[in-house]
Amino acid sequence: MPFMTYAEASRAAIAEEMRRDPAVWAVGEDLGRGGVFGQYKGLVEEFGPERVSDAPISEACIMGAAVGAAMMGTRPIVEMRFSDFALCAVDELVNQAAKARYMFGGQTRVPLVVREPIGMWRSSAAQHSQSLEAWYAHIPGLVVVCPSTPADNKGLLKSAIRCDDPVVYMEHKNLWGLEGEVPEDDDFTVPIGEARVVREGGDLTIVSWSAQVHVCVKAAEALATRGIKAEVIDLRSLWPWDKARVLASVEKTGRLLIAQESVSVAGFGAEVAATVAERLHKALKAPVKRLGAPRAPISYAPPLEDAARVSKEMIVNTAEGLVRT
């Protein structure tokens, strides 16, 4: 299996899907030069500017036009560059894309992929660092995907492009350069809604997604040296999310820790915690714990930015506390 970066994997996914299906096209700002993170590099050369379209800085119209074109049966990939910028187009996404299928009684579908990179990216500050996945998980009619590895970024992006409903596809900016093995097979996809057990263990379940998964794995390695076997689950998609996998794991371990990079208050971790508390109350050996960012904007200065992160040490300490109770 070849090694690829997370960005290269997404590029491969788009190229394969564009070769497979002429209805697939991409639109966004600066795609012609390869995208602001190089995630479209080489695509305009292969597919031409009609299919890899450079748009004006007009997020609302980019999103709205893509919704219209999707209703016509094309399959747009919309690039928003930062989830923060996508807020200019929330009406088109939440009021139009998410509602059309239902409110028109199934008369239309909106096969749209919206790429909204999330996450802290050194000193990007308050308006270029947000992780807003929970917003979209809250909206009926939207699929929400948060890949954490190059292989998943390829397989999930392909699934998202093939999905007949609007998908909010949230890559993490800090992962663009992450390398990993990625299947070359054109038919390789990762189904949306299936979590991945990154590491097995019987003492405690750690649920996470996106870049935070990698911190959880490091924490689990540290815990292992202290005799604690943590099972790490990468949700991969937040809606639909793999309840069955999480519930089965917590039933086995009796302990749950959720670690997320996004703000903890009203975050998706709360949904996971509530679901487990409702269904597995008797199986729990300790209270469910959540770790996430404080409810404060992300800072520019590195020490302040780091203060908002969920660190390996925080995970290790919290996990130890859960297991030792």
Place this chain on the structure above:
Amino acid sequence: MPAASRAGSRAPKGTPRDPAKKTIPNVLQFSKEEELHAYREMLLIRRFEEKAGQMYGMGLIGGFCHLYIGQEAVVVGMQMAAQEGDQVITGYRDHGHMLVCGMDPKGVMAELTGRRGGYSKGKGGSMHMFSKEKNFFGGHGIVGAQVSLGTGLAFANWYRNNGRVSLTYFGDGAANQGQVYESFNMAALWKLPVVYIIENNRYAMGTAVTRASAQTDFSKRGLSFNIPGEQVDGMDVRAVRDAGRRAIDYCRSGQGPYILEMQTYRYRGHSMSDPAKYRSKDEVTRMREEHDPIEQVRRRLLGEWKVSEDELKTIDAKVREIVNEAAEFATHDPEPDPSELWTDVLLDA
């Protein structure tokens, strides 16, 4: 086709017109068949809307319901200019657009009453219907949001090179939304086949155009993007079709978007809950008496075309029958099953 007169559809420059003052001469001719067609289509909308208003009063229709009465010539004239396969998209004052697209009045009325036989199975209501078969793309409830979607329909036409044109309707109120100008720029930049039809009915909800718009000549709203625009007497179905043909031909030939400001008037309030006290009764009365789009055609049919009162009565009776059947269906069709709550949400949830 009679000689198209560009001058005939242009309003004089300068201050905004008095809505009740006729300034545009009717010089555009229809054939008798065209007059009859326009008469029947406009009458169907009017009777349908009157019935919807009654049914709202009876409690059979709830929520938001925006009637098209007074504006019928706009959508009828435009549809006479359009070709099979051209798309229509609009906001929430959408019943007339659906009817002229050929959607079944029963399905539209049953959606208004929230029944399972409605176009959206009772899940959309007055503002949200869609018909892939009739190329009607909604029915949208957020002011101005359909403008970028309509631009996207045009993008898909361009992408597929299918020769179709997107007819994107919005009001004078929506014309002040920001995304309209993002859409203008993108459509002009990429030469997308879209006619932006601004239905200027003189009131954005309850606010008069002159109180809400710095530039009340909406045909000029695309000037900085080099989008041609015209002001059209939207109460004269012939002027509408004439300008519509010009605009649609321009778009279909690959030259990019076109703007038509339709100067029209709504007789009823913004929605059913609006008593429209922001304008005088006299203003409404004058518009109805002097510029009614249906009455104009009716007068010509009886005068120039020597159609008898009886013939018109036959048409009226047929239209009433269609509307009554729709109302009957919409009253007795069952309400949706609660299980419908969970259909068409997502692939897998």
